Amino acid sequence: MKRKQLKQKAVCGLIAVAALLCSAQSHAQFSLGVEGGYNKNYLITNVSNLVSTQYNPLPGFNVSVPVLYKVADWFSIKTNPGYMQKNYEYARTGFYQGVYQDNTNGYLQLPLMGQFSFGGNAVRGFVDLGGYAGYWLSSHIMGTMPNILNQPAYTNNVSNTQPNNVFDVYTPYNYNEKYQYNTTKDNRIELGVLAGAGISYQLNDMYQIFGEASYYESLTDQQKNYETQQVPRYNESYIFSLGVLYTIGHKHD
Amino acid sequence: MRKTSGYTSTTNLLCAAAFILTTLVSSCHKEISTANQTGSTASGNFSQVFEDFWTNMNNSYVFWSIDTTNWDRMHSIYSPLFTKLNLYDSADNITAISYFKSMVDGLVDSHYTLFPGGGIIQPAHDRKLKNPQFIENIFQTAPYSPSVDGRFYYTDAIDSLYLSSKVVGIDTTSASQNVYAITGTISNTNIQYFAFNKFALVAEYQGGSRKIKAVLDTFFNSLTSTSVSGIIIDLRGNGGGDISDLNFLVGRFISSPLNIGYTRSKNGNGRLDYTPWAPAIVTPVAGSAAYTKPIVVLADGESVSMAEITTMALKQLPNTTIVGDTTWGANGPLTINSDFNAGSFNFGNVTTNIETGATSYYGNAYTSSTMFKYIDGNIYEGKGFPPDYDIKVALNQVFLRNNFVDDPQLDKAVTLIH
Numbered sequence: 001m002k003r004k005q006l007k008q009k010a011v012c013g014l015i016a017v018a019a020l021l022c023s024a025q026s027h028a029q030f031s032l033g034v035e036g037g038y039n040k041n042y043l044i045t046n047v048s049n050l051v052s053t054q055y056n057p058l059p060g061f062n063v064s065v066p067v068l069y070k071v072a073d074w075f076s077i078k079t080n081p082g083y084m085q086k087n088y089e090y091a092r093t094g095f096y097q098g099v100y101q102d103n104t105n106g107y108l109q110l111p112l113m114g115q116f117s118f119g120g121n122a123v124r125g126f127v128d129l130g131g132y133a134g135y136w137l138s139s140h141i142m143g144t145m146p147n148i149l150n151q152p153a154y155t156n157n158v159s160n161t162q163p164n165n166v167f168d169v170y171t172p173y174n175y176n177e178k179y180q181y182n183t184t185k186d187n188r189i190e191l192g193v194l195a196g197a198g199i200s201y202q203l204n205d206m207y208q209i210f211g212e213a214s215y216y217e218s219l220t221d222q223q224k225n226y227e228t229q230q231v232p233r234y235n236e237s238y239i240f241s242l243g244v245l246y247t248i249g250h251k252h253d
Numbered sequence: 254m255r256k257t258s259g260y261t262s263t264t265n266l267l268c269a270a271a272f273i274l275t276t277l278v279s280s281c282h283k284e285i286s287t288a289n290q291t292g293s294t295a296s297g298n299f300s301q302v303f304e305d306f307w308t309n310m311n312n313s314y315v316f317w318s319i320d321t322t323n324w325d326r327m328h329s330i331y332s333p334l335f336t337k338l339n340l341y342d343s344a345d346n347i348t349a350i351s352y353f354k355s356m357v358d359g360l361v362d363s364h365y366t367l368f369p370g371g372g373i374i375q376p377a378h379d380r381k382l383k384n385p386q387f388i389e390n391i392f393q394t395a396p397y398s399p400s401v402d403g404r405f406y407y408t409d410a411i412d413s414l415y416l417s418s419k420v421v422g423i424d425t426t427s428a429s430q431n432v433y434a435i436t437g438t439i440s441n442t443n444i445q446y447f448a449f450n451k452f453a454l455v456a457e458y459q460g461g462s463r464k465i466k467a468v469l470d471t472f473f474n475s476l477t478s479t480s481v482s483g484i485i486i487d488l489r490g491n492g493g494g495d496i497s498d499l500n501f502l503v504g505r506f507i508s509s510p511l512n513i514g515y516t517r518s519k520n521g522n523g524r525l526d527y528t529p530w531a532p533a534i535v536t537p538v539a540g541s542a543a544y545t546k547p548i549v550v551l552a553d554g555e556s557v558s559m560a561e562i563t564t565m566a567l568k569q570l571p572n573t574t575i576v577g578d579t580t581w582g583a584n585g586p587l588t589i590n591s592d593f594n595a596g597s598f599n600f601g602n603v604t605t606n607i608e609t610g611a612t613s614y615y616g617n618a619y620t621s622s623t624m625f626k627y628i629d630g631n632i633y634e635g636k637g638f639p640p641d642y643d644i645k646v647a648l649n650q651v652f653l654r655n656n657f658v659d660d661p662q663l664d665k666a667v668t669l670i671h
Contacts, residue, residue: 046522047521047522049312049522050312050521050522050594051590051591051594052591053594090520090521096591096592101520101528141529145518145520145528145529145531146592146593147516147531147532147533147534148496148516148518148531148586148588148592148593148622148623149496149499149513149514149516149531149533149534149562149586149623149625150531150532150533150534150536151496151497151499151500151536152500152536153500153504153536153537153538153539154455154497154500154501154504154536154538155539156459158459158460166592169592170592173531173532175529175531177529182525184525185523185525185526223523226524226525227311227324227325227523227524228311228324228325228328228329229308229311229328230523231522231523
């Protein structure tokens with residue numbers, strides 16, 4: 001119920017930003033650019049009931065094409081369509097150390113945000129607030145798991161050694177393959193909110209470079225609602241990116 | 254003036270948008286429920302026992318992708334019913350057991366056994382009894398093991414007629430108690446016969462009964478004997494056992510690794526959180542050669558678990574024929590739950606002894622940790638592996654008619670080789 005309210009709020013926010021776009025004045029200008037960077041994604045879920053099991057964040061990259069529509073000196077509407085990895089690791093600890101699965105997930109994303117800027121003519125700071133829609137485009141899994149039906153070859157030697165690790169008991173199976181989506185389980189549409197802050201430098205009338213740290217938080221479960229008492233999973237991403245913007249329209253005073 | 258007015262309205266919108274977005278980000282606090290650790294929930298009433306059982310089944314059962322049981326529906330039906338029961342009322346406990354039985358009745362896992370509140374529920378066995386095609390071995394025994402009344406019917410009646418020479422091993426003392434094995438030559442043939450009642454062969458060979466080791470050595474030696482024309486491995490009534498016996502036994506018939514299928518388990522709490530399929534491999538025993546003479550495996554509806562996997566593994570060899578009946582249909586290997594975060598679990602932490610820390614549970618579920626898919630792409634869990642020659646007869650039907658012995662499954666096996 002709470003998530004539903006959050007979704008409604010997100011939709012209201014996006015509508016408000018869209019309304020801003022519609023009410024833009026004739027003095028506005030467009031900028032177009034490229035942006036890329038490094039991110040770290042966390043899978044937020046609960047596996048505390050599973051023995052020696054945890055999810056760890058993994059790094060990824062993101063590339064996008066920022067488009068700014070400058071409404072006022074201090075405010076722009078920004079979208080930033082692009083590709084973003086949201087990777088994480090399933091890992092086991094203790095006796096089960098060595099069992100893991102790295103999930104490399106690619107998302108196509110369409111963020112829409114308001115950019116509030118401040119500062120001088122050349123160097124300006126800015127804050128982004130908005131929401132995004134994403135599509136889980138691809139997924140690759142790589143890991144190691146115990147293989148219960150691939151026992152070591154039989155020998156006549158009797159071993160009384162106590163195992164120290166799961167792979168003293170089972171043969172490890174290493175895999176590196178494309179993840180097979182499950183249409184019952186996997187929710188490939190992701191909606192969320194974002195916030196960011198950065199600094200830009202105006203090189204000349206046409207070009208501007210910028211750096212930004214931002215935070216993307218999914219409001220939608222990575223799984224469809226397919227079971228009672230489902231433990232949800234959300235992506236949370238911390239992004240550090242650099243980019244350049246080219247101004248293609250000029251303000252008319 | 255017009256310009257100022259425009260900016261004023263825009264500013265109002267901006268403020269509204271900023272407020273909404275700020276509220277959104279600041280309010281994005283997610284509440285993620287905590288799933289129970291197996292048997293960890295202290296249960297003071299039947300409602301908690303039920304929730305603990307339902308959740309652990311949801312998390313640890315590996316067959317949800319092929320099972321037709323609507324587990325969500327079970328929750329909606331039985332959750333309100335369990336709330337009406339008193340955990341400490343014996344009549345209510347009987348009612349609870351009947352509820353549990355209804356919940357698990359259709360589970361495909363044919364290892365599945367539930368022990369709720371002193372009861373025992375075996376859905377696969379119940380289904381077998383309802384199936385007119387299924388012929389139950391009323392003695393619940395493999396050929397060369399004692400029946401439930403302690404008599405060696407098959408041994409007494411058949412081996413003297415079918416086997417011209419034999420070596421018998423019985424171990425009733427070791428940790429893997431009641432292991433029986435026999436090998437010998439089928440009368441008037443050069444066919445080597447081998448039967449045993451459970452897969453505890455490595456344990457017996459390395460530290461168990463010397464007589465069973467003698468049986469195994471005799472059989473293994475026959476594999477390289479030029480005078481032997483073929484072998485019969487009798488897995489009828491064999492209830493399965495230790496996975497390590499797969500390489501120990503089947504590994505003597507191959508010279509290179511044999512891929513017999515795939516297994517997968519769970520890697521999360523979700524019903525459909527699965528690992529990838531890992532190849533199931535039989536590794537040859539060092540120095541073994543590919544066995545090229547005819548092999549006949551006898552299997553029936555009470556060949557279970559490792560007896561089925563062994564049957565399927567041998568079927569991979571081009572010279573193997575399966576005779577008998579469709580196997581039980583319990584193919585998913587088992588181990589402790591924590592190894593794969595799946596499989597057997599306790600539920601309903603009823604009491605914990607303050608002094609010893611020992612926990613008493615309301616019940617226990619015995620279930621597979623992994624799902625097995627045969628090399629042909631089929632999952633035979635709940636179905637059983639079909640024979641090449643379907644001859645439906647139970648062991649108790651072959652030697653009770655005035656001590657007249659006729660084992661048509663064994664007869665067919667002999668005919669195929671001889």
